[in-house]
Amino acid sequence: xxxxxxxxxxxxxxxxxxxxxxxxxxxxxxxxxxxxxxxxxxxxxxxxxxxxxxxxxxxxxxxxxxxxxxxxxxxxxxxxxxxxxxxxxxxxxxxxxxxxxxxxxxxxxxxxxxxxxxxxxxxxxxxxxxxxxxxxxxxxxxxxxxxxxxxxxxxxxxxxxxxxxxxxxxxxxxxxxxxxxxxxxxxxxxxxxxxxxxxxxxxxxxxxxxxxxxxxxxxxxxxxxxxxxxxxxxxxxxxxxxxxxxxxxxxxxxxxxxxxxxxxxxxxxxxxxxxxxxxxxxxxxxxxxxxxxxxxxxxxxxxxxxxxxxxxxxxxxxxxxxxxxxxxxxxxxxxxxxxxxxxxxxxxxxxxxxxxxxxxxxxxxxxxxxxxxxxxxxxxxxxxxxxxxxxxxxxxxxxxxxxxxxxxxxxxxxxxxxxxxxxxxxxxxxxxxxxxxxxxxxxxxxxxxxxxxxxxxxxxxxxxxxxxxxxxxxxxxxxxxxxxxxxxxx
Numbered sequence: 141x142x143x144x145x146x147x148x149x150x151x152x153x154x155x156x157x158x159x160x161x162x163x164x165x166x167x168x169x170x171x172x173x174x175x176x177x178x179x180x181x182x183x184x185x186x187x188x189x190x191x192x193x194x195x196x197x198x199x200x201x202x203x204x205x206x207x208x209x210x211x212x213x214x215x216x217x218x219x220x221x222x223x224x225x226x227x228x229x230x231x232x233x234x235x236x237x238x239x240x241x242x243x244x245x246x247x248x249x250x251x252x253x254x255x256x257x258x259x260x261x262x263x264x265x266x267x268x269x270x271x272x273x274x275x276x277x278x279x280x281x282x283x284x285x286x287x288x289x290x291x292x293x294x295x296x297x298x299x300x301x302x303x304x305x306x307x308x309x310x311x312x313x314x315x316x317x318x319x320x321x322x323x324x325x326x327x328x329x330x331x332x333x334x335x336x337x338x339x340x341x342x343x344x345x346x347x348x349x350x351x352x353x354x355x356x357x358x359x360x361x362x363x364x365x366x367x368x369x370x371x372x373x374x375x376x377x378x379x380x381x382x383x384x385x386x387x388x389x390x391x392x393x394x395x396x397x398x399x400x401x402x403x404x405x406x407x408x409x410x411x412x413x414x415x416x417x418x419x420x421x422x423x424x425x426x427x428x429x430x431x432x433x434x435x436x437x438x439x440x441x442x443x444x445x446x447x448x449x450x451x452x453x454x455x456x457x458x459x460x461x462x463x464x465x466x467x468x469x470x471x472x473x474x475x476x477x478x479x480x481x482x483x484x485x486x487x488x489x490x491x492x493x494x495x496x497x498x499x500x501x502x503x504x505x506x507x508x509x510x511x512x513x514x515x516x517x518x519x520x521x522x523x524x525x526x527x528x529x530x531x532x533x534x535x536x537x538x539x540x541x542x543x544x545x546x547x548x549x550x551x552x553x554x555x556x557x558x559x560x561x562x563x564x565x566x567x568x569x570x571x572x573x574x575x576x577x578x579x580x581x582x583x584x585x586x587x588x589x590x591x592x593x594x595x596x597x598x599x600x601x602x603x604x605x606x607x608x609x610x611x612x613x614x615x616x617x618x619x620x621x622x623x624x625x626x627x628x629x630x
Contacts, residue, residue: 182336185290189234193286193341196231196246199224200286204348205382210277212261213300216248234288243295246288249311253281254345255302267361269377270349278378281305282345283312291337297328311340349378352385353405356613357395360386368487368580374405389435415492415629417611419478419587421469424449429469429478429587433611441478441587447471453607454496454547454627461627468607472500476601477588478609485512485611486580492612493518493528494551494624495587497604499544504600508592509550510609514581518552519592519602528552528561529593531579536561538569547607549625554578555615565625567618585611 203223204210211219217231229236234244253276254260260277261284270277285308289296298307307326314324316335323331323338331338352359355374358366362384369375379385383400389408398404418433419441429441453468471477485491495510495518508519514531521527521537529535536559542548551562556576561569586592587609589602608627616624 182290186336186339189288189290189339193288193339195224196220196286197341197343200343201348204380208265208380208383210261210263210345210348210380212259212263213248213250213302215262216300234290235292238292241292243293244289244291246286247296247298247300248284248286249298249301249303249308250284251281251308252302252304253279259302265361265380265383268367269352269379275378278346278349280346283308284343284345285311286341286343287311288339289337290339291334294330294334294337296338297331312342314338314340348380350381350400351403352377352379352398352400353403354387355405355407356389357406357408358388359406360388362386373489374407389438415610415612417480417484417585417609418629419609421453421607421609422467423469431480435481435484439480439484439585441480443469443478444476446473446476447478451605453605459547459627466607468496468498468605470605471588472601472603474589474601477586479584479586482582482584483512483580484585485515485578488516488554488578488613489576490553490555490613490615491516491578492551492553492610492614492616492621494549494608494610494621496547496549496607498547498606499604501603502544503603504589506593507589507600507602508586508594509602509606510587510611511592512581512585513583513592513595515579515583516554517592518550519589521593526550526561526563528554528559530554530559531581532577533559533573533575534571535559536569536571538563544604551616551621551624553615553621560618562618562621562625565622567621 199220200211203219206223217228221228221231224231229239232245233239233241234246235241238244250261258273260274263274263277266274276282287296287298310324310326316338318336321333321335323335353374353376354369358369360366366386366388379400381400385398385400386394387396387398387406387408388394395408396406415433416435417431417439419429420432421429423429423443427443429443431437431440433439448470450467451470453466454462455466456462456464493510493516497509502520502523505520505522508517511517511519517529519527520540525537525539527535527537533554538561549564553560557574558570558572560567587606589600610624610629
């Protein structure tokens with residue numbers, strides 16, 4: 141019996157043919173699967189890039205919040221690398237493994253409403269919020285985008301910088317359509333049918349800011365100096381989210397520290413009906429006059445030595461709405477007065493000053509009663525006339541018709557349109573004058589002769605009794621002044 145010598149020629153031929161068939165089948169399968177593999181790669185790259193752009197946009201907002209700076213076209217990539225703890229190549233390049241591939245570099249484009257000769261980006265948080273041209277950062281066109289291409293060799297037709305409104309809108313308003321694969325309007329033909337490789341991340345810059353409304357308050361950033369604010373009307377300011385705002389009342393006393401994270405409002409002043417300063421002058425002794433107004437202890441009065449306490453004030457039954465034991469303070473020398481904090485009447489768009497007066501002797505011109513020198517002053521400008529004077533809108537002077545040693549009520553108001561003077565609740569004079577600010581000075585608020593009309597060295601004394609010295613940061617109506625003259629505080 142002979143041993144087998146190997147496969148026959150026919151068997152080897154059949155095996156070779158089978159191998160060819162298998163290889164051909166694999167080749168055909170590869171050709172058929174190739175588009176699917178390419179499509180899956182494109183889709184995977186798209187998903188990855190969309191996620192990366194979302195992360196970059198989040199890093200952009202976080203950088204603004206922490207640093208109080210909106211990056212510009214020349215700083216965006218380093219800012220995002222810093223906050224994301226990445227290198228600049230990872231921010232700039234879709235495929236960091238190919239850092240020199242310019243076709244897949246991300247770009248940062250900004251609407252040109254923020255450009256021009258003095259571009260608004262980068263923007264550093266201003267201590268007074270957005271003013272002047274900076275308010276364009278709140279404009280609906282205050283927009284930026286991060287763009288990228290995930291196809292090597294397919295470059296974006298725009299580069300980092302400011303785009304015209306037409307070119308910017310074409311990209312901002314573009315919506316990816318998988319069916320048409322159409323790029324933004326006006327783009328080069330190389331992008332036709334290739335829209336799946338374009339990626340756009342919108343950044344709406346007004347959303348980085350919040351509105352802070354302040355009334356009867358002052359504010360500053362961090363520990364910086366406080367800025368004055370018109371006290372009696374709300375004023376809106378816009379700060380970047382994350383800004384550390386220090387808020388104080390109109391006397392500069394810090395009330396709150398606030399980290400901006402959304403719209404908010406603050407009012408540390410008066411209600412519509414309450415005076416800010418009210419010295420009832422009921423003290424029996426001591427060196428302080430209690431302030432019953434809304435500024436409270438921060439605006440208490442310092443009583444100089446020599447003032448006589450517990451003197452008879454306007455009382456019932458002659459003044460029926462006063463207590464039969466109502467008291468006043470008596471002043472009769474140059475150095476006798478009440479003073480309180482500096483600037484209490486600064487920058488008021490409206491005011492009321494009022495005081496009860498009992499004159500023993502009126503020997504000097506320019507004898508002040510109540511007010512703040514070089515801002516708002518009320519008193520006897522001569523021995524025979526009363527004047528309300530403001531540095532912001534003129535004055536009114538009226539003859540004084542009453543005899544000495546009787547109680548009378550004097551009030552003055554300014555509402556931004558006119559100044560008015562009242563004796564015993566009746567208007568006796570007025571002067572028109574439009575203003576939003578009745579003035580300011582570095583002097584203290586005073587009751588008594590000193591530092592109302594003049595500086596201390598030239599101030600005239602007041603010789604008599606005073607009661608219920610009141611200051612409002614609003615203008616009382618004629619009806620309210622009449623009520624006040626009866627001894628009731630409206």
